[in-house]
Amino acid sequence: MSVLLLFAVVVVLGIAGYVLARRRVMVAAGGDPRGLHSLPAHYGWNGALSTVLPALAVLIVWLIAQPIVIESRISATLPEAMVADGSSRELMLADVRRVAAGLDTAVAEGAMTEQEAGMIRTEFTDVRDRLAAVGVALGSNVTKEVLAAAQSYREMASWGALGRTLLVLAAAVGGLFWAVGRSSGKFRARNAVExxxxxxxxxxxxxxxxxxxxxxxxxxxxxxDFFTKYPAKDFFFSLTWSPNFRGGSDLGIAPLVWGTMYITLVSMIVSVPIGLFAAIYLSEYATPRVRAWVKPMIEVIAGIPTVVFGLFALVTVGPFLRDYFAQPLGLGNSGSSVMTAGLVIGILNIPFISSLSDDIINAVPQSIRDGSLGLGATRSETVKQVILPAALPGIVGAILLSASRAIGETMVVVMGAGAAAKLSLNPFEAMTTMTVKIVGQLTGDTDFAAPETLVAFALGMTLFIITLALNIFALWIVRKYREQYE
Structure with missing residues (x-):
């Protein structure tokens, strides 16, 4: 029985548990719910939950444990040369799963019977030819050992599915009878459900x-694992990023950190003033009618996929900056640059800063505004000297959270900034960020155990620490200064 069908059966049993438990307790109470400790619905829900939850718990545990058990037993049957290390083991198991899926496809399409699928130990060539005839891609490197392991994998998975079905149904039925049996007027069903x-x-x-x-x-x-294969000193302090899977790599993070921070700085220079000024206008100057249609239009930007912004950077912003700024000033000839990515990411972050700052400014008590205006201050003076200082902790927190988002942006950088890892002050040169190189190092047919692949995790950990520090700093500022203006 498939997992989806099994889940549906458990749900049906849960509905039956609800109906039976509720009916039993009403019969026991003579039809008068006033003699019950809890409402009749509580007894029904107790029956449904007692039926469904144990069965789902068994199902989840089984789905997690079955692949682990099967793959460990399959690994034990493969020659040691094929599973010498972790990466080789994963590759072999992937081949076994692929071939097992091919056998399932061949049986499902009627190209072979279950008995023929079980002949792989003695009829390797015939079975392989039959699989190839129905379009099952085995690959040229499939060996007899892998095909034998695939057959064993199918057998174990089949028995596992049978055992899963029986155990889950037993748990559901057992829970149903247990819940219905304990349904009486004195049973505290409400407490149990809560x-x-x-x-x-x-x-x-x-x-x-x-x-x-x-x-x-x-x-x-x-x-x-990466730092056991590559020196941490070279990773953090080298000024060159030059991965080479054939050897001689230089995996210094400094150019990537510089590119990430440079693009983030440009984006914040764009997004902070525009977003903050938009928030001030919407909260302090705009009429309710204007605010009703301007604020949603600004927030529409947040719903646009980042790949669309990447195309906008590639097709529009990049060529514009190249033709009207970079080339006339002699600063470069490429449409991919720090400025291109920074401008587009800044536009992407405008609604983020604007929406958060608007909510923070609106949270400033109206009495503070009225007191300032009552003392003779103008509206602009009230905004500059009263409202913004009162809302400053929250605004700073919004800016730092926006910076974290800019640091983690990938798609816009890929299309707008290029992939060159370099240290340069020229904003019209192509550079790249840590997120882009994480994607690049994990893409393609690469050796997962090589330092050039594992470096992606070191980059990700560094990026995680940077963004976590920014988020913690933002929360610290908000919490430290929030009470000052309450």
Whole structure:
């Protein structure tokens, strides 16, 4: 039984648990719910949750554990030369899964029977020819050992699916009978349901924390692996970025950090004044009618995909800056430059700063405005000397969060700034950022265990630390100075 069908059956059993538990308790109460501890719906929900949750828990655990168990057993059957290290093992298992999927396709399309699919140990050539005849791509490097492992993989997966179905259904049916059996007038169904709901809410709130822990663990482990193969001193202090999978690489991060910060600086010079002035206008000067259509139009920019901004940088902004600024001033001949990417990322961040700053300025108490105007200050003086100082912590936090977003931008930099890792002050030269090189080092047919590939995780960890520091600094500023104006 497929996972989707099994899930549907569990849901149907949960509905049955709701109906049966509610009906049983109403019969026990003689049809009068006033004699029950909880509402009849609580008894029904207890029956549904007792049926569905254990079954889903078993299903999730099984789906996580089954591939691990199967792949560990398959690895034990392969020759040691094929699984000498982690990368070789992953490649072999990927081939096994691919060939197993090919066998499934051949059986599903009627090109062979299950018995024929099980003959791979003795009829290697015939089976391979039959698979090729139905269009299953095996590749030229598939060996008899891989085909044998694929057959074993299919058998284990088939038995695993059967065991999964039986165990999940047993958990669901057991939970249903247990919930219906304990449904009586004295049972505190409301308390039981609320405890379950509380547990689900705690689990949901923990997902973000667990995700962060998983991200940090994966980055730290692969970064540590990288620094065991490449000197940390050369990585952090070398001024050259020149990866070469054939040897002799120089993986200095300095040009990438410089390009990232340079593009971010240009983008902030564009987005901060425009976004802040737009927020001041909308909150202090615009009429409700104007605000009603200007604010949504500004925020529409936030909904445009970044790849569209990248095309805008490539087709419009880059050639414009090249033809009217870079070439006349003798600063370059390329449409891809720091200025191109910085301008477009700045436009991309305008609604981010504008929306946050607008909300922060509107949160300043009206009594402060009225007091300033009552003392004879003009509206502009009130904005400059009262409102902006009061909202400054929040505005600074919004700016720093916007900087974090600019640092992590990838698509606009790829199309607008180029891929040259260099140290230069010329804003009309092509440069690149850490995010672009992360994508570049992990793209293509590369050796995952090579330092030139693992360096992407070191770049990602560095980028993570930079953006995390900016976010923490922004939150610290907001919390430190917020109470000063309450």
């Amino acid at each position: 405890r379950v709901i509380m547990g689900l809410l705690i689990l949901a709130s923990s997902i973000a924390i667990l995700t962060t822990i998983g991200i940090v663990y994966s980055m730290v482990s692969e970064t540590w």
